[in-house]
Amino acid sequence: MSSPVQRYAEATVPTEYGLFDLVVFRDARDGAEHLAIVHGDVRDAEAVHVRVHSECLTGEVLHSLKCDCREQLDHALRHIAAQERGVVLYLRQEGRGIGLGNKIRAYALQQQGADTVDANRMLGFSDDLRSYDAASAMLDDLGVRSVLLLTNNPAKVDGLRAEGVAVAGRLPVHIPPNEHNRGYLLTKRARMGHLLSDLGELLLDAE
Numbered sequence: 001m002s003s004p005v006q007r008y009a010e011a012t013v014p015t016e017y018g019l020f021d022l023v024v025f026r027d028a029r030d031g032a033e034h035l036a037i038v039h040g041d042v043r044d045a046e047a048v049h050v051r052v053h054s055e056c057l058t059g060e061v062l063h064s065l066k067c068d069c070r071e072q073l074d075h076a077l078r079h080i081a082a083q084e085r086g087v088v089l090y091l092r093q094e095g096r097g098i099g100l101g102n103k104i105r106a107y108a109l110q111q112q113g114a115d116t117v118d119a120n121r122m123l124g125f126s127d128d129l130r131s132y133d134a135a136s137a138m139l140d141d142l143g144v145r146s147v148l149l150l151t152n153n154p155a156k157v158d159g160l161r162a163e164g165v166a167v168a169g170r171l172p173v174h175i176p177p178n179e180h181n182r183g184y185l186l187t188k189r190a191r192m193g194h195l196l197s198d199l200g201e202l203l204l205d206a207e
Contacts, residue, residue, distance in 0.1 A: 002028075003028075003137045003140075003141070004027060004028055004029060004133050004134055004137055005025040005026060005027050005028065005034060005134050005137045005138060005141075006025065006026055006028060007023060007024075007025055007141055008024045008025060008026040008033065009023075009024040010022060010023040010024065015077070017077040017078055017081045018039065018081035019039075020037050020038060020039055020081075021037075021038040021039075022035060022036070022037060022038075023035070023036040023038060023138075023142070024036075025134070025137075025138050025141070027092075027134055032092040033092065034089065034090065034091050034092055034134055034135075034138060035089070035090040036087055036088075036089055036090075036138050036142060037077065037080075037087065037088040037089075037090060038086075038087050038142065039080045039081055039083065039085060039086045039087070040083070040084050040085030040086065041085055042085045042086070042087055042142055042143065042144050043142065043143030043144075044143050044145060045085055045143075045144060045145060046145050046146045046168070047146055047147070047148050047168050047169070048085055048086060048087060048144050048145075048146070048147050048148065049079065049080050049083050049085075049086040049087075049147075049148050049150065049171065050080075050086065050087045050088070050089065050139070050144070050147040050148065050149055050150065051072075051073075051076035051079075051080070051087075051088045051089070051149075051150040051151070051173075052089045052091065052132065052135050052149065052151070052156060052160065053069075053072065053073050053076060053088055053089065053090050053091065054069075054091050054093040054094070054096065054097075054130055055090065055091065055092050055093060055094045056069035056070065056073075056094065057094060057100055058103070058104075060073060065178050065179075066107070066110075068175040068177070071175045072173050072175055073088070073090075075150075075173055075174075075175065076088050076150050076173070079150065079171075087139070087142065087144065087147075089135050089138055089139070091130075091134060091135060093129075093130045093131075096120070096128045096129060096130055097128065097129030097130040097131070098120065098123070098125050098129055102123055102125070105123055106119035106120055106123060107119075109122055109123070128155065130159070131159070132156070132159040132160050132162075132163045132165070133163050135160060135163070135165070136160065136163035136164050136165050139165060140164075145166065146166035146167070146168045147160075147165060147166065147167055147168065148167075148168055148169045148170070148171050149167050149169070149170050149171065150170075150171045150172075150173050151170060151171075151172075151173065152172055152173055154170075157170055
């Protein structure tokens with residue numbers, strides 16, 4: 001079975017977090033360009049600290065306060081830069097896979113009182129349309145043998161394992177909520193199974 005992605009371009013780039021090797025993979029199915037942000041030598045390495053991160057233009061570019069995506073990405077980049085080796089996979093799966101336009105349509109429904117899950121369903125989408133076959137293929141190309149996954153989402157662990165990724169464990173991502181995203185985080189915890197018990201009283205303040 002052929003890989004869904006092909007290595008397309010690579011270069012070493014200095015960032016405020018440190019020096020990273022950037023490897024672009026082009027998805028053969030839709031032309032999307034996914035990015036592996038690599039620190040250190042990960043080939044044939046076990047228990048590599050890895051963040052599989054989905055694109056969020058509103059959070060990462062506009063610094064929207066409705067989600068914690070930018071803070072999670074920032075945390076992941078700082079974290080792997082502090083390790084001997086690590087990878088952030090930046091996947092082009094905006095809005096849990098529904099795309100930017102539909103994500104903004106979902107935001108409009110949330111303004112009317114729907115939570116993030118119901119808004120997706122009202123638009124005719126499932127709760128999460130993301131897939132992880134591209135991530136698996138990217139890790140295989142990079143030669144990563146097993147990963148410690150930076151995530152609060154057990155479904156992401158299951159999704160990667162279903163695609164053949166050896167997930168040796170999970171590393172929680174601690175991002176304090178703000179007044180605008182508490183409801184979003186509560187929904188992720190209550191309806192999507194995200195492991196956010198570490199936020200405890202900070203989230204309870206919004207209930």
